[in-house]
Amino acid sequence: xxxxxxxxxxxxxxxxxxxxxxxxxxxxxxxxxxxxxxxxxxxxxxxxxxxxxxxxxxxxxxxxxxxxxxxxxxxxxxxxxxxxxxxxxxxxxxxxxxxxxxxxxxxxxxxxxxxxxxxxxxxxxxxxxxxxxxxxxxxxxxxxxxxxxxxxxxxxxxxxxxxxxxxxxxxxxxxxxxxxxxxxxxxxxxxxxxxxxxxxxxxxxxxxxxxxxxxxxxxxxxxxxxxxxxxxxxxxxxxxxxxxxxxxxxxxxxxxxxxxxxxxxxxxxxxxxxxxxxxxxxxxxxxxxxxxxxxxxxxxxxxxxxxxxxxxxxxxxxxxxxxxxxxxxxxxxxxxxxxxxxxxxxxxxxxxxxxxxxxxxxxxxxxxxxxxxxxxxxxxxxxxx
Ligand code: TZP
Ligand code: MG
Numbered sequence: 001x002x003x004x005x006x007x008x009x010x011x012x013x014x015x016x017x018x019x020x021x022x023x024x025x026x027x028x029x030x031x032x033x034x035x036x037x038x039x040x041x042x043x044x045x046x047x048x049x050x051x052x053x054x055x056x057x058x059x060x061x062x063x064x065x066x067x068x069x070x071x072x073x074x075x076x077x078x079x080x081x082x083x084x085x086x087x088x089x090x091x092x093x094x095x096x097x098x099x100x101x102x103x104x105x106x107x108x109x110x111x112x113x114x115x116x117x118x119x120x121x122x123x124x125x126x127x128x129x130x131x132x133x134x135x136x137x138x139x140x141x142x143x144x145x146x147x148x149x150x151x152x153x154x155x156x157x158x159x160x161x162x163x164x165x166x167x168x169x170x171x172x173x174x175x176x177x178x179x180x181x182x183x184x185x186x187x188x189x190x191x192x193x194x195x196x197x198x199x200x201x202x203x204x205x206x207x208x209x210x211x212x213x214x215x216x217x218x219x220x221x222x223x224x225x226x227x228x229x230x231x232x233x234x235x236x237x238x239x240x241x242x243x244x245x246x247x248x249x250x251x252x253x254x255x256x257x258x259x260x261x262x263x264x265x266x267x268x269x270x271x272x273x274x275x276x277x278x279x280x281x282x283x284x285x286x287x288x289x290x291x292x293x294x295x296x297x298x299x300x301x302x303x304x305x306x307x308x309x310x311x312x313x314x315x316x317x318x319x320x321x322x323x324x325x326x327x328x329x330x331x332x333x334x335x336x337x338x339x340x341x342x343x344x345x346x347x348x349x350x351x352x353x354x355x356x357x358x359x360x361x362x363x364x365x366x367x368x369x370x371x372x373x374x375x376x377x378x379x380x381x382x383x384x385x
Contacts, residue, residue: 313346
């Protein structure tokens with residue numbers, strides 16, 4: 001039995017001292033359970049670590065706008081999210097949800113419907129269980145309070161990036177409910193513009209590290225040379241890096257590696273297995289993106305349920321040689337036609353992005369342009385938004 005250190009093998013946020021008697025906790029193997037648990041020898045019992053329960057409310061007004069609050073406290077100060085917060089001991093989730101709504105926005109409401117339980121990871125609380133509800137009979141005067149800097153209704157087309165994955169998924173669930181007339185959008189739609197979509201080519205780990213440091217919201221591990229065993233190792237390392245920076249992690253081509261590394265999603269090509277098949281073996285909220293090379297393919301990919309589409313190559317590129325560039329005109333049609341996020345790709349560099357911005361592109365995938373000075377380039381591109 002070893003005394004747990006503050007920087008223990010179980011992570012920085014695990015309990016170190018017993019909350020009953022204050023004595024140091026140990027890591028003890030519990031034979032009956034076949035696993036180790038934190039244990040207090042003075043109290044002679046296991047001390048459990050559990051997810052912290054929180055609730056959140058999806059509030060849609062008569063104009064079909066969505067209520068968001070700007071955070072005043074860590075984590076993610078200054079970012080927008082749904083109203084909500086932690087449960088108090090004596091509350092039901094429904095009561096906690098309505099209390100948090102009142103405290104943060106000044107509004108009263110009634111619970112309409114449960115719309116999902118999502119497990120969230122947290123740098124401060126390790127693991128949070130977020131319980132989501134839609135509400136009805138909204139009343140009162142909108143006024144930011146408690147731990148919020150601002151409370152505002154947003155048109156669904158102009159939602160700013162939402163800080164927490166759990167909130168994005170709950171919002172997605174809520175908007176997909178039949179009685180809601182708002183057009184459902186994928187999780188990525190609520191992530192706001194992605195800006196720099198970094199794709200690795202060589203030096204995968206270094207590029208991932210620098211991309212995350214520069215604030216990349218999304219990173220794709222694309223490895224055309226390593227064997228699968230090494231790919232899995234790399235993917236596991238990249239998962240750790242991206243997780244620490246709250247960067248979405250997508251694996252190119254290989255669903256098995258994406259799943260084993262607990263990536264957020266996979267990027268498929270036109271010749272890979274269809275999205276419907278991929279959905280059967282991936283978790284509910286797994287992101288599936290797909291490369292498309294024409295307007296027709298883009299429309300079809302959306303119909304098949306892609307969470308985002310790659311559209312390109314926009315310009316000729318040595319990274320994908322045997323493809324005829326689709327050009328700006330087709331890309332413009334794609335952006336106008338499909339509702340899921342469109343990621344432009346192929347021959348992009350910081351100089352030609354303004355041209356793409358003019359036709360409404362907000363997500364820029366690049367391979368070569370991120371191979372050097374990754375951190376600076378990511379910052380430069382994300383500043384465009
Ligand atoms: N899919 C369409 S173009 C492309 C891929 C993977 C390569 C883009 O590479 P680069 O170096 O950014 O032009
Ligand atoms: Mg591929």
